[in-house]
Amino acid sequence: MRIALLEDEYEQAQHVQQILSDQGHPCDSFPTGQSFLSAVLHRSYDLMILDWQIPDMTGLDVLRDIRAQLNWPVPVVFLTQRDSEQDIVQALDAGADDYLSKPARPAELIARINALARRSNPDSDKEELHYGPFVVNTSRRTIALNGERLTLTDKDFDLTLFLFQNQGRLLTREMLLERVWGLTRDINTRTVDTHMSRLRRRLGLNPDNGFRIKTIYQRGYRLEAMADAAAEEVTSA
Incomplete structure (x- = not known):
């Protein structure tokens, strides 16, 4: 899967990209909401990973723009330090498919991504x-x-x-x-x-x-x- 990552902290972005690339998932990283939106609205990605707290807007705003402007239900995962029940509910209600807390744990992140991939393409195993x-x-x-x-x-x-x-x-x-x-x-x-x-x-x-x-x-x-x-x-x- 080709994945788009919204993460403004360079070391965090490198860490997540390494986890994904080790499992064969190419990942493009973007440090701002605007640069992320500009990319994902004009390129094709299979899944998106969003941080909540970024310099120019919130990850929640980015998610709402994605859901409003993309014409297909791309899976979206939040990966953020914000882990209160209210934050999780707010993100899921806005259209997120999953929610993980930082730091990213490699095995869990890959398992969640694989589960979303199966859910988004349920016919993949049919003959x-x-x-x-x-x-x-x-x-x-x-x-x-x-x-x-x-x-x-x-x-x-x-x-x-x-x-x-x-x-x-x-x-x-x-x-x-x-x-x-x-x-x-x-x-x-x-x-x-x-x-x-x-x-x-x-x-x-x-x-x-x-x-x-x-x-x-x-x-x-x-x-x-x-x-x-x-x-x-x-x-x-």
Whole structure:
């Protein structure tokens, strides 16, 4: 999982980043609420860890902005010295998924993160996944539309599965390159755009089949269920 950390104390940030990287979780650290929000609202993270007391705003304010502006329920954990019952209740009521007290205990932090990962993706262990008229078989690595098996490359399958598992979520090109192709984020390539264009045609990702791939200008892509997209357009009208 790629994790965003809000922590203004350098040594604390280094400590948490080391714990996470040792378990294979890349982590970007930010010292202020504004720098954190600027990053997480334009990049793709699987989980966020927030300190409460930071220089420019509170972690609670950051959490409220995340819940108000992100269109998918990213898991959020508080890691802070504030440990009163009132603080914990306030954070959970504002949308936090878990709450830990400093200092971070490595085994507990990783266990909580793994539990949240399982909870946020409950279908990860299922062999057959259903998304409207699409059926994805993760064991056979096949995808069928209305009962007819589609012809896809291995990368097409990986990309499609990742899109369905993250529908409604902004996925940056950098994240797709890293998760699907295993490439570093700073590489300059049109690979993602080429594959997205091909998937639209091969999978029939159009309103008739209930899904669309929406291009988010200069940011990336989002797979949208048409029912959700229509509801969002009605709400914003």
